[in-house]
Amino acid sequence: MKKNYLGLDILRGIGIFTVLWLHSAFYYFDGLYELDFNNPPLVVTIIGLLLMFAGAFAMISGASHGIQYYRKIETKAYSYKHLLKYNTVSGILILIVAYLYFIFTGPGLVDIANKSMNNSILIELIRNNNLQGLNMERLLYVDSLVMIGMNILLIGVVFVAVQRHLSKRDIKASPGIYLVLAIGFFVISVARIPLYNVYMNAVDIGHYGKIISLNWLVNKNNPIMPYLSFGLMGVWLASLLKFETWKQIVKKVIPVASILLFLGVLAYVELPDTMLERSIDLKWFAIMGAQMGLFLLLIMTFLKIYDFKKNEKSNKLNFIGRYFRRFGVAGLTPFFFESVLSAIVFRSIEVIAPDIHFSLTSSLMYGFVLANAWGVFMFFWEKKNYVYGIEYYYTKILRKFGESEKEEKLRGKN
Numbered sequence: 001m002k003k004n005y006l007g008l009d010i011l012r013g014i015g016i017f018t019v020l021w022l023h024s025a026f027y028y029f030d031g032l033y034e035l036d037f038n039n040p041p042l043v044v045t046i047i048g049l050l051l052m053f054a055g056a057f058a059m060i061s062g063a064s065h066g067i068q069y070y071r072k073i074e075t076k077a078y079s080y081k082h083l084l085k086y087n088t089v090s091g092i093l094i095l096i097v098a099y100l101y102f103i104f105t106g107p108g109l110v111d112i113a114n115k116s117m118n119n120s121i122l123i124e125l126i127r128n129n130n131l132q133g134l135n136m137e138r139l140l141y142v143d144s145l146v147m148i149g150m151n152i153l154l155i156g157v158v159f160v161a162v163q164r165h166l167s168k169r170d171i172k173a174s175p176g177i178y179l180v181l182a183i184g185f186f187v188i189s190v191a192r193i194p195l196y197n198v199y200m201n202a203v204d205i206g207h208y209g210k211i212i213s214l215n216w217l218v219n220k221n222n223p224i225m226p227y228l229s230f231g232l233m234g235v236w237l238a239s240l241l242k243f244e245t246w247k248q249i250v251k252k253v254i255p256v257a258s259i260l261l262f263l264g265v266l267a268y269v270e271l272p273d274t275m276l277e278r279s280i281d282l283k284w285f286a287i288m289g290a291q292m293g294l295f296l297l298l299i300m301t302f303l304k305i306y307d308f309k310k311n312e313k314s315n316k317l318n319f320i321g322r323y324f325r326r327f328g329v330a331g332l333t334p335f336f337f338e339s340v341l342s343a344i345v346f347r348s349i350e351v352i353a354p355d356i357h358f359s360l361t362s363s364l365m366y367g368f369v370l371a372n373a374w375g376v377f378m379f380f381w382e383k384k385n386y387v388y389g390i391e392y393y394y395t396k397i398l399r400k401f402g403e404s405e406k407e408e409k410l411r412g413k414n
Contacts, residue, residue: 001070001242004405005063007302010321012060013328015053016335017371022051023107024342025367030357033115043360054144054222055230055288056295061148062155062234063241063299068405069159070242076403080160086402087156091149093394097336098145102138107339109137126343140203140215145335147222151231154224159235175239179256182232186292189226189285192218196280220280226288233292237299246308250300257296264290326378329409333389334374342370386410 026032026047035044065087072078078086108117124132162177195218202210217224240249267286306321317325327334346366349356358366386392395407 001067002307003071004409005067005241005303006306006317006321006325007299007304008060008064009328009409010306010317010324011298011302011328012057013324013326013331015056015060016327016331017324017375018050019053020334020338020374021364021367021371022047023338023367024370025363026051027107027117027339028342028346028358028366029360029363031360032110033112035112041360043364052287052291054147055227055291056298057144057148058151058222058227058230059234059237059292059295059299061151062231063237064234065152065155066159066235066238067241069156070238071405072402073163078402080164082402084156084160086398088153089401090398091152091156093149093397094145094152095149097332097390097394098143098149099139101145101336102141102143103134105336105340106138106143109141120339123339123343126340126347140211140219142216142219142221142223144222146216147224147227150216150224151228154228155231155235158232172243175236175243175252178232178236178239182229182236185232186226186229186289189229189288190282192223192225193280193282193285195225218280226285230292230295233296237296246304253296253300257293257300259293260289261293261297264288264293323375323379326375326382329406330378330381330386330389330391332391332394333386334378336390338370338374341373342367345370382412385412 035041069083069087072083072086073080102120104121105123106120108119108123110117118135118137119127119132120138121132121134124130158181162174162181163171166174166177195214199210199214199218201207202214215223237249237253240252244252264286268283268290271281271283271286306317381389391406391410395404395410398404399407
């Protein structure tokens with residue numbers, strides 16, 4: 001097992017870059033509220049699908065943390081108690097960042113029916129000169145960072161439970177256990193469909209006991225059901241990387257991924273189209289299944305390209321690889337602040353051109369330019385080892401509880 005897998009970093013970086021690009025494009029498209037979601041333009045459907053990248057982040061995070069768990073136990077001689085303590089602090093820190101993000105700097109929640117946007121505090125202040133307080137919809141919303149934080153906490157517990165259950169003689173059985181857990185939890189997650197209705201009824205009548213108990217489990221947009229299963233799939237990949245050769249991994253992962261993708265696409269085609277209505281129904285569940293298969297195949301592709309090359313003469317990344325890896329290593333900081341930057345830039349444009357309106361094409365160009373502006377910034381920031389960013393302080397706190405592979409990446413050591 002390698003210490004670091006470039007394919008995971010680069011794929012994560014591409015995902016973050018895509019989110020930076022499409023967030024700005026989506027929220028500054030002037031015709032957003034006039035879109036016909038029963039017959040949307042093809043490009044809008046594609047954007048909608050690309051913005052549903054949370055499962056890939058969950059799977060990459062699961063794989064990355066699984067690799068760390070094995071290394072900390074075997075190379076660093078962490079006890080299970082020490083590992084759980086370190087992992088719990090890591091998950092809590094991500095959750096703190098997640099709630100600060102969505103309350104203060106995150107993107108808006110769109111209400112198409114009422115043609116309104118529920119903005120975070122700073123974005124509302126910048127765009128509309130309105131200083132608003134905290135609102136429950138944003139506080140309860142389960143965004144991708146909340147999902148990753150919860151996954152870290154839960155996956156760490158699952159990993160320790162599995163490793164404790166297996167004797168040293170049976171330790172190689174762990175990949176099969178993680179696969180069963182991932183598929184099993186995914187199947188169970190179909191229960192989110194009725195539970196989401198229970199949750200929304202509880203919100204309507206103010207039943208806070210149900211709201212609190214069900215929020216992380218089923219609320220929009222990236223709850224434990226089903227995203228813990230994506231994280232567990234990532235741990236399955238990590239365990240395969242630990243115990244199997246690349247050929248053995250391919251023989252096990254490709255059939256599983258292909259079946260999930262095929263069944264998901266088949267169900268998606270046969271069921272009524274409600275994807276852009278953001279309904280929690282069987283159509284949504286089909287998309288999740290297809291994405292699980294697709295993301296497995298994507299990760300395998302990037303691992304093959306960057307970590308299991310036939311020609312090992314040169315391990316140097318080309319310009320594109322280095323460009324996206326920076327986002328994969330330190331992309332949390334631009335992710336946290338991208339809505340603030342795009343709002344400030346747009347407000348500055350409005351001062352010069354008060355009647356500015358972005359078509360779909362111009363909004364996509366706007367988002368692309370801003371995402372690449374972050375890329376230029378990170379080129380120079382890398383030379384300073386990404387100091388004073390969110391990752392910098394995150395690893396500085398974690399250092400008190402154990403060694404962080406992320407800190408080594410920030411310093412360019414792996």
